[in-house]
Amino acid sequence: MELGVFAVLFAEKPLEEMLDHIKSLGLETVEIGTGGYPGNAHCNPSELLADESKLKAFKDAVESRGLTISSLSCHGNPITPDKEFADQCHQEFLDTVRLAEKLGVEVVTTFSGTPGAYEGAKAPSWPVAPWPNEHGEILKxxxxxxxxxxxxxxxxxxxxxxxxxxxxxxxxxxxxxxATLLKLREAVGDVIGANVDPSHLWWQGIDPVAAIKILGKRNAIHFFHAKDTYIDQENVNMHGLLDMQSYANMQDRAWIFRSVGYGHDMKVWSDIISALRNVGYDGAVSIEHEDGLMSIDEGFSKAVANLQQIVIKEPLPDMWWV
Structure with a gap:
């Protein structure tokens, strides 16, 4: 496995300064935003695809530092009823895929998207209960x-x-x-896989190790985000896990995002890393920082230090004792 970062965290830094910064912390790979919600501060696919010299300079900036690109990220909503944003997300996806091929990057990370409740709806709708029956009909x-x-x-x-x-x-x-990932994968094919982010599983009540086993047995894990979640049971009792309060309302929320090790201890994270290895995942562990209790630099550096202790990097050996 390679330890890396989702570089939109450092969107305010120019590309080469960002790369120098993550290299100085001992990271090996970088996930770069190319559009959608993360933006394209470090990489505009349409510009790079149109200019070979810019493409070469971009590639050289990464490779000259001994880094690799783990993924290109265009996390958006290409099926939203907002046609302008949907069209933007779709074009960014197409350009990102074309650029990934040129750069030799194997994975593009994104969201599945959410449409409206019916044709002509003005906003996305995410049904979360099968009854009243119209919710199930909307989902279908x-x-x-x-x-x-x-x-x-x-x-x-x-x-x-x-x-x-x-x-x-x-x-x-x-x-x-x-389940929803595997359902779409069955309909579309093996090109679809999961970007497993434990932080989003915990608040849904899903054990990340169990999820990794489920998906890994089907070779359905294409990427991994390293981010933590703290669940406040007292606030869960008040608001439930589908808490719609602002992320900024940290004292009252049922759960908040944390840097790795600040929501769950390192034994839990060691189990996650071991589960990834056990199902054959040997890709990037891409750190994502959305911790409202820490600055970017402090939260990120603590996540790096915690993960460097447990990420398994060497190739799997033969079992000499067997």
Missing amino acids: WQWEEKLIPYWKEAGQFAADHNVKIALELHGGFLVHTP
């Missing part, structure tokens, strides 16, 4: 008419360009659990 329509058709076409495009799609299991989007 969303999958059959929007989600599966979009990703069948997008998945084929990615496969044609030798790129895998890692969909982040994230609440608010139709693919947010192992």
Whole structure:
């Protein structure tokens, strides 16, 4: 495995300064935003695709520092009823896949997306209960008419360009659990896999180790985000896990995002890393920082220090004792 970072954390730094910073902390790989919600501060695919000299300079900036690109991220919502944003996300996805192929990057990370409740809706709708019955009918329509058709076409495009799609299991989007990921993968093909982020599993009540085992047995893990969650049971009793309060309301929220090791101890994180190794995942462990109790630099550096103790880097040896 390689330890890396989702570089949108340092969007205010120019590309080369950002790369120098993460290299100085001993990281080996970088996930770079190319559009959607994360933005494209360090990498504008349309510009790089249109200018070979800019593409070469971008590639050289990474490789000259001994780094690799673990993934290109265009986390957006290509099936939202907001047509302008949907079209933007779709074009960014296409350009990101084309750029990934040129750079030799195997994985593009993104969200599955969420459509409206019906044709002509003005905003996305995320049903979370099968009753009243219209919620179940909405969900069925969303999958059959929007989600599966979009990703069948997008998945084929990615496969044609030798790129895998890692969909982040994230609440608010139709693919947010192992079951929903596997359901879409069955409809679309193996080009679809999971971007496993434990922080989004914990607040849904899902054990990340169990999720890794479920997905890993089907070779359905394409990427991994390292982020933690602290769950405050007293606040859960008040607001439930589907807490809609602002993330800034940290004292009252049922759960908040934390840097690695500040929501769950390192034994839990060691079990997660071991589960990834056990199912054959040997890709990036990409740190994502959204901890409201720490500055970017402090939260990020603590996550790096914690993960450097437990990430398994060397190739799996023969079992000499067997």
